[in-house]
Amino acid sequence: MATKKATKTPSTQSSPVFDYAPAPESRAIVDIKPSYGLFINGEFVDGGGTSFKTISPATEEVLAEIAEADEADIDTAVKAARRAHTRVWGRMPGKERAKYLYRIARIMQERGREIAVLESIDNGKPIKESRDVDVPVAAAHFFYYAGWADKLEYSGYGTRSLGVAAQVIPWNFPLLMLAWKIAPALAAGNTVVLKPAETTPLTALLFAEICQQADLPPGVVNIVTGAGDTGRFLVGHDDVDKVAFTGSTDVGRAIAKAVAGTNKKVTLELGGKAANIVFDDAPIDQAVEGIVNGIFFNQGHVCCAGSRLLVQESIADEVLERLKRRMATLRVGDPLDKNTDVGAINSAEQLARIKELSAIGEEEGAGRWSPPCDLPSTGFWFPPTLFTGVTQAHRIAREEIFGPVLSVLTFRTPAEAVEKANNTPYGLSAGVWTDKGSRILWMANQLRAGVVWANTFNKFDPTSPFGGYKESGYGREGGRHGLEGYLKAEVN
């Protein structure tokens, strides 16, 4: 080989780096209208409130003007939903409801690319994520619950629907959270009024079009857009039977107060500060992938994000070194580029919160590190970041940052890992990395978290129930358990 090296042409030595050329997904497939109304009783109507703008967080470009639902609009929507429940949907045989749900699921698959592009534009998440996770998992939820619609007698929760469900969803997985809410509600025979987040209303409005395309009877699904006030009117409306909310713990607490003393059934899926626990016998390379996926997936805008890395002290240095090397290969930028791994932060407000907590982390003495990374000059961006030397006493180990920021803590024994993992007001998810099966089972029994992932992280499946302990909320979504929140227990 020595001789071969000598004869090498100079061009080889100065070979350019493998620079991935831009590979943007085309925007041409989506047709964003200049303005959108509310979707009530099967039609788009004007809203009574003050309309607002939704922007692309990657460019700050204004995408569309969105109607705001006022109290009267909410009342109209709830009435439409009530009528649809009483006259059509609530009395329709499950087998027939299933046909609509299957049809919606198929249309979502057929229009998958369009939905994915729109989601990435409005939310800022990378196209590969909306294309490979959000849209297929959302469609899978409709397929899954379509299967339940005529089998409710086997659910163990009865067969009678509640009535009208008021549903409020967050901006981190706009379409997927819509699917988690609407699919089980409709399968169980309820009608819904759903409010998407004010920063990400577009895919919900596209979903309204899909309902029209599927000939869903008017009033079964109503989409009302707006911010906090709209949400308050909706969950506070006297004629809703069920409130389902996914979002922050503060708002969840306010909702629980608002519905206290009423007949409304409530499920809340709130914040988290999940521990991702890596033992010294873990499959290290896959654990590093799991850490990255746990906190940088969806820019860390994930309620079950593995935002606290608990790594066994004996391998902490090695894991950190590998983690940093891996983080340096993350591609931050244009959400529509097919090679982007980390997209834009969803809003200026959220960016400010991430910056604030990161600054506090530094002030409190934690070591801040980010890979070298060029961020676009317009839009909302934050580099993948980790903090070392974090202890339970740091605010960044306790408060939900909801951004691409990882706090690294260490532990010495399994008991200490459990103690630290559980030492949080939250309890949504946890991850355990070890080659030892018995330890996985032991840990899963000890951890007070609704989901415990073993040698993986952030995996979602419609058949698997998801939900929290403690301040992470109550009720489960997904799986058979997900039907409980939408059915009336049989009284004998």
Add this chain to the structure above:
Amino acid sequence: MTTTPTTTASASSAAGNSFSDVTSSESALRRFLHGLPGVDQVGAEARAASLGTRSIKTTAKDYAIDLAIRMVDLTTLEGQDTHGKVRALANKAMRPDPADPTCPQTAAVCVYPDMVAVAKETLGTSGVNVAAVATAFPSGRAALDIKLADTRDAVEAGADEIDMVIDRGAFLSGRYLEVYDEIVAVKEACGPAHLKVIFETGELQTYDNVRRASWLAMMAGGHFIKTSTGKVQPAATLPVTMIMLEAVRDFREATGQMIGVKPAGGIRTSKDAIKYLVMVNEVAGPDWLDPDWFRFGASTLLNDLLMQRTKMTTGRYSGPDYFTLD
């Protein structure tokens, strides 16, 4: 390429020194290999699949295709091989696209030992290496002295590179030191020729085995680790290659020495080749994006690369008749 100029020559001795404790006894070697971090199959396959979704377009694709051509070990390993066939292949390696002089040549041609002289004669000073499969390829089921004689024969005939197979039977029954000693012995028989160590990952089956075999071969002084003979299915796969790329990356971290990786068998399209290059880039790092450190063992791949290359320059796909069949 920071470490390249001297490492290859001194690879075996330095590696031998830093790992002399590990390879001093069967039990020490077993302890070391079984102490390597495990591989989670689901996670590894998911990571490999996600790297496969990278979208390589325009200038990046131009770069990748030319690099892939330069990395090809153009291979014919058939009972029906003749001098004529080998000469045709050698000519193809030197001038893959006769219609386009800017097309780079391949890294090597890969033949059985008895064809080395013919290949060498045809290739002359073109810079295209001759690689020979030796050591009772593909099964490796022969006595050590026969394997060594096979190797020496190929080197004497002018082989620049030797692709040896490990004794999978010994490996699977846990006789690691025997596999190690055999690699060391073949390495010595190679003299100046470069040694590629074939694992036949389709027979080793588990990723843990692939990782252990990788370390075994690197410690024994192999210059390259190679997935497969091409005679057993599955041959090269993305996850297997990824485990090997992780191994060479970690070996450099531990010793400072770079080892090459060669997936072989089953890579037929440019699209597949580009997925491998993305993986090299993101797992081992850009230093490995060079024919000295990464090769494709392939035959039909080359024509697909040429077709894509022509398409990139002309904007049109031309039919298979515009590329030579050998």
